[in-house]
Amino acid sequence: MMIPIKTACQISNLTDRTIRDWITDGKIIGGKDDLTGILHVDKESLLKSLPTSICFYNQKGGVGKTTISVMMADYFDKKGVKTLLIDLDQQANLSQSYFDYDDIRGSSTLYNYLEDKTPLAKCIKTYNDNIDVLPADIRLSRKDNYDLDELDSIKADFIPIFRKYQIVIIDCPPSLSAMSKFGLLLSNYVFIPVIPEPYSFDGMFETLNNLKRMTKFCADFIDYRVIITNHEMRKLTLHENYVDMIKNDKKIRSAEQTIPNSVAMKERPLHKSNIFDMYGNDKGVKKLETLLDELYNAIYIERGNK
Ligand SMILES: Nc1ncnc2c1ncn2[C@@H]1O[C@H](COP(=O)(O)OP(=O)(O)O)[C@@H](O)[C@H]1O
């Protein structure tokens, strides 16, 4: 979609000059509108040339944050999008979806950056042409007493790194710990997987309240979505009722598509290769793709429409 340069400046925080330079350099698509003569910019190409950071967040564990983080990275990998994955969870499940734990502990991780300022570039491990990972390890449990000012100054070290990527995916731990707050501070988009059943439903409101409180400090926050996950669903009326409650609540911004229950997704950490290469024709994986298309649209197509 072509948008006027003034709107392009607003949604990108770039100056008019920078956008014009990027058009001249062929980095983004732009041209004068035939009728008005006003310079227009292709929104998708503009947004794709900026880093967009996304975190998967929920204070509850076992809702699928790590699993969907990996799926989203696989999705962007297929599209050739340069992606950084950040593991903020001391359990290091995300990191281990890409590297063996011995390999992770044998080199620097996020812990080393926090402990002695080991440069972030040294802690980031390359997985393939599109995917880099900033891994975590169990020692991250010692690093949880930062206040918001300290987290803000840590963020300042991350911002120049983000500029090397189009997408940054952040996997938060299951708590409102300093690392989770840091995940929110870093993010443009927050996606909250929720299992449609009583405890998870109650936890969702707490998570949304914390998000609301935190976003006051998150200058870069744009939007959030609750994403219903089916992976614990056994076709119970109870689940259906909770799906309806979430989807019909006008105060909750929920995704249309849900996360399917899928054995292929469960097995993904074992074979450590792209799910769309391994199981592209699997029914669950196809459903997953429709959800990821929806999130892609929210980020690149709907952003700034209002
Ligand atoms: N869509 C899914 N289909 C099948 N199993 C899933 C799915 N999402 C998560 N799981 C399983 O549920 C468990 C918890 O998922 P995980 O991603 O580790 O949650 P979290 O990061 O929120 O703690 C794991 O065993 C994972 O394999």
Ligand SMILES: [Mg+2]
């Ligand atoms: Mg996890």
